[in-house]
Amino acid sequence: MLALGASTRRPKRQQFYDLYPPTFRRVEQLFAFIAQSRNFILFVLLEVLCFYFVVNTNNYWSASFFNTSNRYAAQMLAWSNSAREYTNLRQVNADLAAENKRLTTQLTQRQQGSPAAPTAYKADSLFANRFQFTVAKVINNTTTLANNTLTIDKGTADGIRPGMGVISPTGIVGRVRFCNEHYSVVTSILHSEFRVSARLVKAEEIGTARWPGIDPTRMTLVDISRNKPVSKGDSVMTSEYNSVFPPGILIGRISEVRTQPAQPFHDLSVALSTNFSSLLYVYVVDNKQAEQQSQVEKQIDSEK
Structure with a gap:
């Protein structure tokens, strides 16, 4: 019985093969490849050894190898840094948007606290700090329609309400029209019904900017008296006569000046400062005193 049991016992190698057949097969294939390619592998090792001795015993080849290896290493490092920077662009853009929001808030507070005027007027802190900003990302945008809109990734959960103004780091964008909890639709300034009170800085004249519905890079500025001197390149900014956008x-800037006969106003074309085709981040403007201003102005209408 013992002899019979001993004769049926498998060798340890066969037991390992039964337990791990794929692994065992790969190991056998690896050793078989090394055995078949031993001459080539020995040739490569000898070439590497010769190259090592040549570089380390000859000053000219040592310097050449050092310079060449450094050049390729620097190139590889530059490619690696470029790839890393590209993958971090989303976070960089988000950080820049947050920084622009902080700077825009500070600038608006300074402008509202001490407006450029020849009087000694100085606003109180409540009025100067009435504008607050929320960073949002544009997730949909149209520029080729007669009435264009944008969609942003902030809604009522973030304090966004219909009627709020929307600006970008380069200029005005539009006004919030609809909201749900996490998204908002913005009426773009590239809309047939959009109007905004604008100030021609150099001429110190107030007019109305509107989009004529043709070129997404141009608006029209109307109601500027032809008696006021206007030149190409003059800045056009939001005026103090609205509660949606900070002044x-x-x-944009004046791109074309036209004057029609028998007309009391200039016909001005404005090159928009905001490039809507590449718009990525915007700032939603919350005027904390807009409701109070609206209530007071409604009393005038009720008395008529």
């Missing part, structure tokens, strides 16, 4: 937000 002093750039709209």
